[in-house]
Amino acid sequence: MRNIILNFPKQFEVGIKAAEHIKLESSFDNIIICGVGGSALPGNLLLDMADISIPIFIHRDYGLPKIASEKSLIICISFSGNTEETLSAYQEAIEKSFKPLVICTGGKMQELAEQNNLPVVIVPNDCLQPRFGTGYLVSALIKILDNCGITNNLSQEILKMAKNLTPESFEAQGKILGENLLNKIPVVYSSNQYKSAARIWKIKFNENSKIMAFWNYFPELNHNEMVGLSTNNKKQITNNNFHFIILRDNDDNPKILKRMEITADLIKKNGGDVEIIGMQGATKIEKIFNSLLLGDWASYYLALAYMQDPVPVEIVEKFKKQLS
Helix, strand or coil: CHHHHHCHHHHHHHHHHHCCCCCCCCCCCEEEEECCHHHHHHHHHHHHHCCCCCCEEEECCCCCCCCCCCCEEEEEEECCCCCHHHHHHHHHHHHCCCCCEEEECCHHHHHHHHHCCCCEEECCCCCCCHHHHHHHHHHHHHHHHHHCCCCCCHHHHHHHHHHHCCHHHHHHHHHHHHHHCCCCEEEEEEEHHHHHHHHHHHHHHHHHHCCCCEEEEECHHHHCHHHHHCHHHHHHHHCCCEEEEEEECCCCCHHHHHHHHHHHHHHHHCCCEEEEEECCCCCHHHHHHHHHHHHHHHHHHHHHHCCCCCCCCHHHHHHHHHHC
């Protein structure tokens, strides 16, 4: 996994090249991205990275959402190509004579795409797990949107961003954070514009460190979740169950920044552990992926502290076998 983190910036150019051949002339009313787990993360990142004029729906379920039509750009993302929920969506799209796109490493979805003469993007499967292949998947997705005229050369911004990523520069900080999280439950907060990053941090702790973790975003959490800091539940906070992480961009709305500071003070006053982590980078896209690299390192070193292999997700594989 350490090598995967260090080589992560190389994924973006490969993903863009993999999708160069996709060229669709149609206009679309909306975009529907079908996927679950790590394969759905590119859709969430897209919402935070790009200002797109047509609605985007992330569909984490079987079949297709009711909004789907022949005027929808349906993109099914399955790292393995065998994810049953995404296969269900793809098969329904074919049955309705829609023309879905596929991003995968192979599997049944590639077979179906080739049988039906429909577009498919094949990315490498050298990163072992879908959550490690976010660079491949998100860059392929963005190249598709560029080719369809939905985004304006966003893939070039992605390539520029990738050249500026230096995973090794975040390793020491990530190691300290990971070791500080030993025997704690991480709770990751961010502003609304970075909520995909907070969500992915949570997932990294789940899958890499094999622990429970949670996420939320400002200002929403100040209207509900914050009540959990009340004195009625003080023992839950003061016995060091939780470690709160607030991802802060100094360019966030000043009112959001104030909310972060006040919330951090409330956590401290109620005996909880909290730290505010500044998001680094010259652009919003850089800040997102630099943050994700730090989350990779923190979850990696926390896994080592628990003497866990961060790569496999055995409970998920066992669950899939029981389903089948």
